[in-house]
Amino acid sequence: MSCNRRDFMRGGLGGAAAAAACATLGASPAEARENKKVPGNAIGLLYDSTLCIGCKACMSACKTTNELPLDDNVGGKLWDTPFELSGKTYTVIKVYQDGTSVNKDQVKDGFAHIKRQCLHCIDPSCVSVCPVKAMTKNPETGIVSYNADACIGCRYCVAACPFHVPQFQYDTPFPRIAKCQLCKEELAKGDIPACAKVCPTGATLFGSYNALSKEIERRKDMKPGEANVFPRRTVDSGDTYERAAAHYTEEVYGAKALGGTQVRYLAGVPFDKFDLPVGLPERSYASQSESMQEALYSGLTVPAAAFAGLMLAAYFGTKNLHDDEEG
Amino acid sequence: MTDIPIRPSIRRRHEAIGGKLVSRLTIALSLLVGIALFFLYQRFVYGLGAVTNINNGYPWGIWVVWDVIIATGFACGGYAMALLVYILNRGEFHPMIRSALTASVFGYSLGGLSVLIDLGRYWNFWHILSPSYFNPGSVMFEVAACITLYIVVLWIEWFPTFLEWLGTRGIQKAFERMLFVFIGLGVLLPSMHQSSLGSLLIAMGYQVHPLWQTPFLPILFLMTALCMGYAVVIFEATLAAVGFARDVREELPLLEKLGKVVASVLLMFMVLRFADIIDRGQTGRLTEGNLQTAMFWIETVLFAFPIAAFSFGSGQSRMSRLFPAAASMLAGAVLYRIDAFLVAYNSPTHWHYFPSAPEILVTLGVIAIEVLAYIVFVKKFPILPGHEYR
Ligand code: SF4
Ligand code: SF4
Ligand code: SF4
Numbered sequence: 001m002s003c004n005r006r007d008f009m010r011g012g013l014g015g016a017a018a019a020a021a022c023a024t025l026g027a028s029p030a031e032a033r034e035n036k037k038v039p040g041n042a043i044g045l046l047y048d049s050t051l052c053i054g055c056k057a058c059m060s061a062c063k064t065t066n067e068l069p070l071d072d073n074v075g076g077k078l079w080d081t082p083f084e085l086s087g088k089t090y091t092v093i094k095v096y097q098d099g100t101s102v103n104k105d106q107v108k109d110g111f112a113h114i115k116r117q118c119l120h121c122i123d124p125s126c127v128s129v130c131p132v133k134a135m136t137k138n139p140e141t142g143i144v145s146y147n148a149d150a151c152i153g154c155r156y157c158v159a160a161c162p163f164h165v166p167q168f169q170y171d172t173p174f175p176r177i178a179k180c181q182l183c184k185e186e187l188a189k190g191d192i193p194a195c196a197k198v199c200p201t202g203a204t205l206f207g208s209y210n211a212l213s214k215e216i217e218r219r220k221d222m223k224p225g226e227a228n229v230f231p232r233r234t235v236d237s238g239d240t241y242e243r244a245a246a247h248y249t250e251e252v253y254g255a256k257a258l259g260g261t262q263v264r265y266l267a268g269v270p271f272d273k274f275d276l277p278v279g280l281p282e283r284s285y286a287s288q289s290e291s292m293q294e295a296l297y298s299g300l301t302v303p304a305a306a307f308a309g310l311m312l313a314a315y316f317g318t319k320n321l322h323d324d325e326e327g
Numbered sequence: 328m329t330d331i332p333i334r335p336s337i338r339r340r341h342e343a344i345g346g347k348l349v350s351r352l353t354i355a356l357s358l359l360v361g362i363a364l365f366f367l368y369q370r371f372v373y374g375l376g377a378v379t380n381i382n383n384g385y386p387w388g389i390w391v392v393w394d395v396i397i398a399t400g401f402a403c404g405g406y407a408m409a410l411l412v413y414i415l416n417r418g419e420f421h422p423m424i425r426s427a428l429t430a431s432v433f434g435y436s437l438g439g440l441s442v443l444i445d446l447g448r449y450w451n452f453w454h455i456l457s458p459s460y461f462n463p464g465s466v467m468f469e470v471a472a473c474i475t476l477y478i479v480v481l482w483i484e485w486f487p488t489f490l491e492w493l494g495t496r497g498i499q500k501a502f503e504r505m506l507f508v509f510i511g512l513g514v515l516l517p518s519m520h521q522s523s524l525g526s527l528l529i530a531m532g533y534q535v536h537p538l539w540q541t542p543f544l545p546i547l548f549l550m551t552a553l554c555m556g557y558a559v560v561i562f563e564a565t566l567a568a569v570g571f572a573r574d575v576r577e578e579l580p581l582l583e584k585l586g587k588v589v590a591s592v593l594l595m596f597m598v599l600r601f602a603d604i605i606d607r608g609q610t611g612r613l614t615e616g617n618l619q620t621a622m623f624w625i626e627t628v629l630f631a632f633p634i635a636a637f638s639f640g641s642g643q644s645r646m647s648r649l650f651p652a653a654a655s656m657l658a659g660a661v662l663y664r665i666d667a668f669l670v671a672y673n674s675p676t677h678w679h680y681f682p683s684a685p686e687i688l689v690t691l692g693v694i695a696i697e698v699l700a701y702i703v704f705v706k707k708f709p710i711l712p713g714h715e716y717r
Pocket of ligand 1: 117121125161166179
C-alpha cells in the first residue's frame, strides 16, 4: 500500500480527531477583541519637541528620582551619556540633525529634539505578551508598571514593544527590565513625574489624558510665529510664559497608531526623522495576538474537545494496533 | 490483514544494541559539554551579556531560537509518529515509534533546560505554573506552560521502555493500559505549542518582515513541526544505519512512506504560504534584492527539493534520495525558524546580532548532551527496532 495524502487524511475516528485538531488550530480569530479604551482617569505626558531646548534636565531628574546609575558611552567617565534607552536609562533626549543644523524644527539644515521614554500605550504590547503579568496597566490611571518580583526575564516585552522601550540588563546576574513607570511613586506622594517637574520650558508637560488632548488641539490651532501662552509642569499649573508658536507637523505621535498612547508628541519635523516607527495601523498588535489566543484557547474548550477525540482514538489505536494492508 | 496484539510483540520489536559507551565520539561529545559548562558558569556569575551577543535590539538569540524553537521542532519525531501510529492507526510504523520517542524525550527535556539558561530571572520560572501569575492572553505563557507539561508527558510515554528493561512485565502491562490518556496529550500538547511558536511573532507586528509575518504563522509552524518530526525519523534511521552499523533494509519501505507524508504536508505548506503572500498583496517582496528575499528563496528551494525527491522516482532511486531529502527538509525548516525570528526581525538600525563563539559553544554543548544521552539510551535500553520481528 502507499501512504499518500489521501491515506494520510483518510477517515476513521483518529483521522477525524486529528483533522478537527488541525482545523481548529488554523481557525481564523472568530471573536476578535477590539483595541482597549483609554482608562477613565488616564494621565499622561505631552512632549512638545518645538519647546524643547535640549537641556536634558529631564534625563538628570529621571536618574535621580529613579535611582539609576550613570550610563557612560563616550569613555573617560566624563558624564552621563546614554545614546538610547538602556538598562540604566528610562528617558533620553535625542536630536535630529541635517546639514548645517542651524534651523530649529526644520528638516533642511535643521535640528529637532525628541524625548524617548515609555509611551504608556492604551493597549500595550508589553502587558499583552508578558507570560507572568509582570507588566501591568493600571485600570484607573493607565500607567504601565513593571514588577520585577514576578518577571522571569524572558524578554518578550523587549522584543514585542513596537517602540523599543523596555530594556533588559545584560550586564548583571540579577537583571531587571528598565522602563519608565511614569514616576508612580512620586504620583503616590502627590507629586508629578520628575521630568515634567524640572522641564524649564514646559516641553514635557504632565496632565490628565483629556486635558492634554485639549492642549494638543489648542497648539495645533495656533498660527506659527504668533505669541501664545504655554504652561509649565502641568497643564493647569498656572505657571505660564509667552512665546511664539512654532509650526507643527500634521501628525500627533501617539494619537491613533496601535490604539494610541498616553504619552504623546508634537513636533516641527516629521516623526520618521527621529527614527520612530510611523505609518502604523490603528489596530493594536496586542488585540491581534490576543484574539488569536482567545479563539484557540478561551475556556480551553477547543483543546478539551480535541483532547477527548485524540484520547478516544489513542484508546482504540493502542488497544487494537494492527497492520492494515487495505489502504 | 493480521492482527498483532501490541503487548506480546514489544519484546520482539525492540532491542538494546549494546556495545561500549566510551568511544572517540562520546569522548569528543563530553569535551563539548565541558566547554559549555565553563561558559555557563560565566553566564550565571556575570550575566547574559558576558557570554552572549544578545542586546536590546535582538533580545532573543540562538539560545532561544536554536535551543528551544528549532530544537523542539527536531524533537517532534515522537509527536509526529504517535499521530501516525495511534491516531491515524498506521500500525505498520509501530516499530519505529520508540526511537522517535526517545529522541523527543531528550530534545524536549534539553529544550526545557535551555530555557532556564536563557531566562534572565530563571529563579522565578515557577511563576509559569502558578495560577496567580497566569496571563492566558500571552502566547509565551501558552508555549512555556505547554512545553513544561509535554516534557512530563513524554517521560510518561517513555516509561514502558524502562519497565521493559527492568523486566517487570505485570507493571508494564498495567501501565500501558492507561497510556492512551498520555498519548492523547502527547499529540494535543505539541499541536498547541508548536503552532504557538509561530504565534509568538504575531504580537511583534511590523517588526517582522511581511514575507514571514502572517496570521497563518501558527498553522505554518505546525506544518513544519510535523514535517520536521518525520524528516528527523528518516534522518536518524539512515544515520543510525551508518553510526551503529545497523541493517535498515527492512525499515526502508516505511521510511519511504514517511517521505511521502512529508512531501504532502510540505506541499500544502508551500501552497498556503504563497497563496497568503499573494492574498496580502506582498508579491513585490519576492523580487526585492535584499537579504530577506534571498533567504526566503533559499528556504523555498530547500523545501521544494524534498517534495520532488520524496514524491517521484521509484524503488532504489528514491531510497537513495531519502537521506539528502530529509536533510534538505530539516535545513529548510531550520532556516524558516531562524529567518522568522532573527533575519526577518527588524530592529532599529543601530542594533546587530550574530551569536558569539561562547554562545555557539553552549548551544553545541546542549546538542552534545542530547546526542550523548541518545547513544547511551539506545545502547542500554530496548529502543531501536529489532530485526527478528518479522
Ligand atoms: S511603549 Fe512599549 S513598554 Fe511602553 S507601554 Fe507601550 S508597549 Fe509597553
Ligand atoms: S521579561 Fe519579564 S516583564 Fe518582560 S515579558 Fe518577560 S516576564 Fe514579562
Ligand atoms: S515620568 Fe519619571 S520615569 Fe518616566 S521619563 Fe519622566 S522622570 Fe523618567
